[in-house]
Amino acid sequence: MRVDLGNALDTVASPGIPRDALDRLDERVADAHERIETGRENHEHGYESLNLPQTTDADEIRTAVESFADAETVLTVGIGGSALGAATLAHGLESDVDAYFLDNVDPEHVSSLLDSISLSDTAVNVVSRSGTTAETLANFLAVRDAMESDGVDWTEQTFVTTGEEGNLRNLAERHDLPALDVPDGVPGRFSVLSTVGLACAAIQGHDIDAVLSGAQAEANRLSGSLFDSPAYAYGTACYALDERGAGINAMMPYAESLETFAEWYAQLWAESLGKDGLGQTPVRALGATDQHSQLQLYRAGPRDKMVTFVRPTEREDCAIPETDLPGLEYLGGQNLGTLLDAEFEATEASLAESSQPSVRLEIDRVDEYGLGELLYCLEASCVLAGELYNVETFIQPAVEWGKRAARGLLGGGDFDEADSVADKSTLV
Numbered sequence: 484m485r486v487d488l489g490n491a492l493d494t495v496a497s498p499g500i501p502r503d504a505l506d507r508l509d510e511r512v513a514d515a516h517e518r519i520e521t522g523r524e525n526h527e528h529g530y531e532s533l534n535l536p537q538t539t540d541a542d543e544i545r546t547a548v549e550s551f552a553d554a555e556t557v558l559t560v561g562i563g564g565s566a567l568g569a570a571t572l573a574h575g576l577e578s579d580v581d582a583y584f585l586d587n588v589d590p591e592h593v594s595s596l597l598d599s600i601s602l603s604d605t606a607v608n609v610v611s612r613s614g615t616t617a618e619t620l621a622n623f624l625a626v627r628d629a630m631e632s633d634g635v636d637w638t639e640q641t642f643v644t645t646g647e648e649g650n651l652r653n654l655a656e657r658h659d660l661p662a663l664d665v666p667d668g669v670p671g672r673f674s675v676l677s678t679v680g681l682a683c684a685a686i687q688g689h690d691i692d693a694v695l696s697g698a699q700a701e702a703n704r705l706s707g708s709l710f711d712s713p714a715y716a717y718g719t720a721c722y723a724l725d726e727r728g729a730g731i732n733a734m735m736p737y738a739e740s741l742e743t744f745a746e747w748y749a750q751l752w753a754e755s756l757g758k759d760g761l762g763q764t765p766v767r768a769l770g771a772t773d774q775h776s777q778l779q780l781y782r783a784g785p786r787d788k789m790v791t792f793v794r795p796t797e798r799e800d801c802a803i804p805e806t807d808l809p810g811l812e813y814l815g816g817q818n819l820g821t822l823l824d825a826e827f828e829a830t831e832a833s834l835a836e837s838s839q840p841s842v843r844l845e846i847d848r849v850d851e852y853g854l855g856e857l858l859y860c861l862e863a864s865c866v867l868a869g870e871l872y873n874v875e876t877f878i879q880p881a882v883e884w885g886k887r888a889a890r891g892l893l894g895g896g897d898f899d900e901a902d903s904v905a906d907k908s909t910l911v
């Protein structure tokens with residue numbers, strides 16, 4: 484994969500990064516790389532995620548899900564990092580096996596999804612690292628109830644992916660459900676290359692070895708210099724632009740199949756770096772669709788943003804039929820892919836022309852290998868950025884606060900946080 488920082492430099496953009504600032508930051512990248520490598524070697528919490536291309540056992544995952552080979556649908560019940568990685572792969576890659584995700588606990592959505600799929604043909608993967616997340620457990624109870632109502636033996640069609648302890652582990656043991664382990668030292672948002680992200684992909688028939696190979700290729704390119712490592716180049720550019728005022732980072736892939744990837748990225752960036760008053764605010768966009776909405780702001784709004792483009796350079800194409808309709812001759816005989824490329828180039832140029840910074844990430848194709856490259860590259864970028872910001876990348880105290888408070892409000896745990904929720908609203 485390739486990273487192009489040309490449109491993030493101060494010769495093009497404002498805010499932009501002076502070349503000598505990049506040279507100075509490269510010394511900090513060398514130190515950060517050393518810290519990251521030490522963390523990986525010692526299997527420290529979080530840093531261990533960057534070892535997953537080597538440590539994930541693809542055969543173990545395939546074996547664990549082989550009894551679901553005939554499933555027509557796979558339903559993942561999980562939230563945040565326990566759902567978005569698997570969803571990114573499922574929505575990025577085509578399969579004859581449909582994949583659905585229950586993350587939110589919106590009752591109308593849950594009911595309508597459960598009514599719309601054939602539960603007797605569905606493999607259910609309940610994913611929670613902690614095994615205690617209220618949304619996931621509540622949704623699972625709803626799924627189990629729906630299966631029982633349809634006369635489906637849920638114990639035959641359910642497996643769990645979880646940590647060593649917790650309610651979900653207890654449930655698996657009580658009902659003798661197949662269980663995959665969430666590896667130690669891997670926070671949810673960094674878990675796509677583990678059992679958490681890959682079990683659903685294996686049921687869908689995707690080549691999970693190729694995902695891991697693509698990721699390993701990017702792991703091999705981590706080095707003590709941002710000029711040799713796409714991941715570190717991107718992480719450094721985001722940090723340097725943020726320092727100069729680009730506190731918002733719009734992730735804008737030019738592939739419909741990468742729309743969920745932008746959501747995964749937003750979680751990774753926000754939950755890892757949003758600490759101590761620091762961090763960039765990630766925004767999700769989609770090319771070319773959002774050229775017709777958000778682009779106005781990106782080009783002409785406040786100078787507090789950067790745009791990250793993700794572009795596959797090869798794809799299946801679709802011809803635009805010849806036409807003699809007056810004014811449309813220029814489209815006839817072209818391909819939709821050619822048009823999308825032109826849209827991308829025009830948008831990138833439009834931002835550069837108005838001195839708004841952007842960075843381009845390129846993969847060859849949206850396939851297993853390309854997604855492995857992209858996901859690993861951005862995880863490593865995020866870890867590097869965390870070192871530069873000097874924040875604790877791998878914890879999420881604000882998220883945990885909310886989880887405890889919600890449980891507390893329902894009478895399911897300590898009430899300290901729940902107490903501070905009460906009676907603060909002013910309804911107008």
Ligand code: PA5
Binds near residue numbers: 612615
């Ligand atoms: O990245 C994270 O740590 C979070 O987004 C978690 O993945 C999310 O809160 C779900 O947690 P769990 O897997 O424990 O159910």
